[in-house]
Amino acid sequence: MPTAVGRFRPPAVREIALRGTRRRYDPERRTRILRAALDVVAEHGVAGTTHRRVAATADVPLGSMTYHFTGMDEVLTEAFGLLADRVATRFTERLAAAANPDEACEAVVDLIVDESWATPRNMLLSYELYAFAVRNPPLRRVMQDWMEKSRAALRQHFAPDTAKVLDAMIEGLSIHRSVDVEPMSRAEVRSVVERLVH
């Protein structure tokens, strides 16, 4: 006997008995989705980031995506916010560990040369963020906050103007190192940093 409001039918009586772990009442779900979204962006780019892929990566049902977020833009916006927080925190910690100006310079060199901050993954995610932010005003704010946190970290050791310049230099050198077939040596980078500091 067909129902008149026929578009949706009740889900087939549970036959498979809780696939995987039943995960009702999962307070960390939102955050897990955001982390998964960053993984998907890293692997497929914003262009290839779909609700389905993120849901699969986060191991949540597809319906959870639009239940917790209004759309993919919201997911990406919050995910990039999470990224900025995490990276800025690590950036700040590395600089806080420096005890004097010389160690501070060394820390800056590390941030450029080591793959602790400028990992391929982080670089890639940054590019995706920059491109995405142009079309998503809320993310411009995320980028500004991120930049300000970096500068604040640098101001622990350097004058404000120098901090701004160093921050830009870190950006430029990190990007070019990731492209260059013969990346600059550690010594060269150290020399550049010193020219900017003094």
Next chain:
Amino acid sequence: MPTAVGRFRPPAVREIALRGTRRRYDPERRTRILRAALDVVAEHGVAGTTHRRVAATADVPLGSMTYHFTGMDEVLTEAFGLLADRVATRFTERLAAAANPDEACEAVVDLIVDESWATPRNMLLSYELYAFAVRNPPLRRVMQDWMEKSRAALRQHFAPDTAKVLDAMIEGLSIHRSVDVEPMSRAEVRSVVERLVH
């Protein structure tokens, strides 16, 4: 037996038209498609760049897309190549116009501060390119060539090491200027350039 309502109408999706003015034997078609692709990327991002939109923007039939290109990746790869050529050429011309080291410094400052090279559109397209290139090896080559052309242009006036550093600085400052709520003044930029040059 036609209905009173609809008769036949062309499919809803088609809006490109062009009907009438057939455009067979159109040697510029490939290039026109590439230019259109850049426009679409600038407006919708790589994520929103589809065959349909590019075809509509280039005013070519949809079938032309897969006739001239194997797929969107090929379109984007060639389009970004075109972008790199155009921008690198303008970059080189600006520096070639400088007659002495001081004018060269001024040219570098211009490239950062003026909106001649670092236009919002170019910045955006760069971000899209960087993100896209991570997943498309052919484009890494495009980026490397672009970087090498920029450095070569700078080597007209500066030592090779300095050229590399200046190029990275231009990159970093351009990006940060596009994000910063209070961008660095021209004088500050000039001062940074001089610190790197001497």
Next chain:
Amino acid sequence: MPTAVGRFRPPAVREIALRGTRRRYDPERRTRILRAALDVVAEHGVAGTTHRRVAATADVPLGSMTYHFTGMDEVLTEAFGLLADRVATRFTERLAAAANPDEACEAVVDLIVDESWATPRNMLLSYELYAFAVRNPPLRRVMQDWMEKSRAALRQHFAPDTAKVLDAMIEGLSIHRSVDVEPMSRAEVRSVVERLVH
């Protein structure tokens, strides 16, 4: 670790709210839901009548819908029953107010011409009911009862056969009046009624 952008927000779908004013022990809830269902049908059609919309309109929690009713079919069936009751009652009252055959004819004309019974809303709901009833046997009974009540009201003043014919005429003229660009005048309707009565 909360992101800078989003913290936690309630799921996007919820807008009903009501928060605060808990409404436990609400004996009128069923009826309120049914009235809301009619409003939703009037606005969106049976096709667009969903649990969510009805719950929102009735200002009850979504869970209330499936708690009080087995499904949308039950909601609609009872809601249309309520409609039939209300409309048949008004119909009966209007006829009961007539004191003699002539006034009875006038009452019939009123029911067709005035927008007291054949309001756009009621006409619309009737169409939805008719369509729905074809596929829902319980509602055929509702329609039959409704028709019988109308005929009984007419039998107060007219012979049984005439009552049946008048009832059908009211139906037909009401529908055509709602479609016609130049609806029949009151005088014409009166003339039709008289031809059927005598």
Next chain:
Amino acid sequence: MPTAVGRFRPPAVREIALRGTRRRYDPERRTRILRAALDVVAEHGVAGTTHRRVAATADVPLGSMTYHFTGMDEVLTEAFGLLADRVATRFTERLAAAANPDEACEAVVDLIVDESWATPRNMLLSYELYAFAVRNPPLRRVMQDWMEKSRAALRQHFAPDTAKVLDAMIEGLSIHRSVDVEPMSRAEVRSVVERLVH
């Protein structure tokens, strides 16, 4: 090697070799979809009429639906237009067959009593149309044209005013016959028609 624009992948290389009959270049497709849509509406109601069900009934791929029509509203609008044409044509033909006023009356009675015009299917589709038309202005026009055609057919034998009344009576009696547990006899209907005609 993942593609950057990853949302859509090419259809799997044809493995099943033209399922059913390959049906490219199918000029009757639109009409076939419309006929199928009426079948689906008759079976599931407008509420249960989905692209999928119509496509399956018409034996066309799902993508054909939105290729040929902008959406379900357009499908329904044209389908109901087709219905109106077909039914009005049959109505007209039946009346055209009458040679004199008496035969014309008999034809009217037939249209009400026989299941030639007022078939359950046609009645149901009419209800769905009426309900749908309230929310779709283009269909009001379809209904008006339909009504006008019916009246024109009746004017072949009756005065304009009488034609209008008869048309409404046909409507009302048809509906009530489809609801009534003891439908009016042929003789009663004949008597009603004569009262309206003279």
Next chain:
DNA sequence: GATGAATGAGGGTTCATTCAT
């Protein structure tokens, strides 16, 4: 050579319904 009608996979989203609380 070039086109565009047609395809069907995959997209985002909405929904009735369940079930731990």
Next chain:
DNA sequence: GATGAATGAACCCTCATTCAT
């Protein structure tokens, strides 16, 4: 008893791509 967070099936629609012309 009553709720609402969570589910996943089904929805409509867009897309890159194919292939008869």
